[in-house]
Structure formats: structure tokens, C-alpha cells
Amino acid sequence: MRDIIKKSLLQTERCFNDPAFLNIILGGTDMDYKKTAMEKHEQWKGKIEVVSRAKLDTLEDLAIAYTPGVAEPCIAIKKDPELSFKLTRRWNTVAVVTDGTAVLGLGDIGPEAGMPVMEGKCVLFKKFGGVDAVPICIRSKKPDEIVNAISLIAGSFGGINIEDIAAPRCFEIEEKLKAACDIPVFHDDQHGTAVVVLSGIRNALKITGKKPEDVKIAMSGAGAAGTATAKLLLNAGFKNVSLADINGVIASDIEYKDQSLTELSKITNVDKIHGTIKDILVGADIFIGVSAPNLLTEEMVKSMAKDPVIFAMANPVPEIMPEAAKKAGARIVATGRSDYPNQINNVLAFPGIFRGALDVRAKDINIEMKLAAANAIASLVTDDDREKGIIIPSPLSRNIADVVSKAVAEAAVKSGVAKYE
DSSP, X not given: OHHHHXXXXXXXXXXXXXXXXXXXXXXXXSOOXXXXXXXXXXXXXXXXXXXXXXXXXXXXXXXXHSTTTTHHHHHHHHHOGGGHXXXXXXXXXXXXXXXXXXXXXXXXXXXXXXXXXXXXXXXXXXXXXXXXXXXXXXXXXXXXXXXXXXXXXXXXXXXEEEOSOOTTHHHHHHHHHHHHOSSOEEEHHHHHHHHHHHXXXXXXXXXXXXXXXXXXXXXXXXXXXXXXXXXXXXXXXXXXXXXXXXXXXXXXXXXXXXXXXXXXXXXXXXXOOOSXXXXXXXXXXXXEEOSOTTOOOXXXXXXXXXSOEEEEOOSSSOSSOHHHHXXXXXXXXXXXXXXXXXXXXXXXXXXXXXXXXXXXXXXXXXXXXXXXXXXXHHHTXXXXXXXTTOOSOOTTOTTHHHHHHHHHHHHHHHXXXXXXX
């Protein structure tokens, strides 16, 4: 299994350095995307900027927006810090935080090198959710230092989005931040992926006619996204979920140094299977891959139950190409790529989730809110879409964030984590 993954990672590296391949996955044009991206980033000199909401045309304007008038809201906030959400932009501002250790498919490239991605994330927040986001890149790999740095500046923000921090460190950081902050903390690599996957599976089961409690799910990858997806599926009523990582199937009778794997072993693999992904795929109804390219063969797909559903989300090369999966009998196929239908894209989830959480001043983004987001995304797929094999809406659909934010806000109120209704 290790040799297969090493070979796949080498293939992925070659793909990233192959202009012809990049042209194919990015739209099949003759444009050199590497060159163009460098040119545009140099031209933009940053993808975000600060725009004033206050008019400063007269001395009176200046006196109101700054000294002496600004003293009044300062005094009010000193008496009641909660007013910072009404008298400043804090209510609509999210920190996008990274240590640069798991940036896209690039790995540990450092906080400064992660800045272009963090800025891109901020643009997505604004474009799709109307949320102001600020990139925060921290020069530390120590969980306690990262937690301390974020908690010390949390008073400037209405929410914290953790981004591209490697597992298992990301689990500890999220847990400690949730305890330290009174604003929502959300690790999008984990929970955004999980929400979109669940929404797609909801629609896939409507096509196959199977029930959540009856299906068997086999997952490849037990990192941040895999762990969160497995937990959300179990919370959504799925009973039989098994995971395999580079060392084999996660099982309860195996000792793990990684606490997150120990926790997973206690709640997954009800059939107590040992072996590799190949072994848990036998008779499985759904495959979810958040691992490495080319791990899934046609023979493995053929070993699954009737009308198998394949979520092959390794990027840019999935665990199995959609054509091969279909040839082997897959009923539904989803990937992380934009050049195939059913792209699992986190932009479907996080803008609306934060919009809803901020609107009701939620102190947390809990399971109920994540389930509500998944159901809202799933609801945007029509019967006609499903007849065509479509289970995920386009990330460019205009009303996604509105639908998701409303559902998330309602769930926050019902679950008791919202300050406002």
C-alpha cells in the first residue's frame, strides 16, 4: 500500500509540472496558468484591500469618524464589550488562520507562502457570503503558541476559520480554540469538506434508493477531512463507516499514537475488518476518497455492492478517474475537479455557514448547524438534476449562501448557541 501511494504522489507531482495536463484540468485552453497566475498576482499586489465605509470629505466627517467623536463608542464598548459587535465591523469579520503546513497540495510551505491561498479564501468569503475576511499567517508549528496567538486577537473578529494546518495538530488547535474563544471556530478543511460530502450522499441515495442506516461506507484517508467526514456521517444516521489510511484499516484492537485515530477506531469499522482499503470495499455501497491518486482500481469498484457511489476527491488526480469508475459499474461519481460534474467544493459550504453564524451571533458552529448546512445544499439539487446523475449544485449557483445561511442560523437558534434570533 505504501508503494502504491508513493508512486501515486510522484505521478501527482509530475502532473503539477506538466503544462498540458494543467491546461486540461483548468479548462482545456492554451493559456499557461502558471505564468498567468504569476503575472496577475504581481499586477493585483494582493487580492484583497480595506475600503472605507465612513465618509471623510469634511472636518465634521473626520471629527465623527475619528477624534473626538470616536471616543463615545470606545467608552460604550469599555462598559459593554458586546457592543463591539454593533459599533465596529467585528460582527462581519472572520480571521482566516494558517501556519502554512498543509497548503493545498503543496504541503508544508510556510506561512508567508500560504498567504496567496489565504487571500484567495478571503475573496471567496466576500464574493459568496458577503463576509469580510483577513488572512492571519502564523510563524509557529506549536499548537499552544498558535492557540495563544489567535485567542489574543480574537476580540477583533466575529469568527475564526482555521485553514491548511496539518493533521493531527489541527484537531488539537481547533479543540483548544473552541474552549478559549467566545466566537465560532471552524476548520474548513475538516468540516467544510464533510458538509459537502454529506449533501452529495443525501442526493446519491435518492438515486440509488438506499437508506443511510443500511449502507456500508468505505473511506480512504483518515486525516482532517476523512476524520470529520466520518464523524458527520455517523451523526447523520449512517451506521457502518470504515476508514483505511496508509497503514491499513482503522480498527479498535489496534493501538495508535495518534489520539484522533484512537477515537475513530472506537466509532467506526463495526465489522472489525483488518487489511487495506481493498478489504473494506467488498460489498460497500459508497466509497469516499480523501487520500491519494489512483488508489482505486476497476476491480475494487466491481467488488462493491450494486449501484456503487464513488467520491474520489484526491486532487488533481482522483483515486480513480470518473470514466474508469463508470466503466466498472459506478452509478454516481463525484470528484474534487471542476472539469467533471459533481465537484466537491468547500465554497458550497463555508461562506453560508459563517454568514448564518455571524447573523445570529452564534458562539459555536455545532453539529446541528453542519447537518443543516448539508441538508440545505442537498435541497438545491432538483429531481431533473438527479435524473442526469447530478448530486451537487454548481459552486457558482447564486443562491447557495443565502439558503445555507438561513438554515444554519435557524439551527443555531434551535440548538441554543445563538445570541440573536
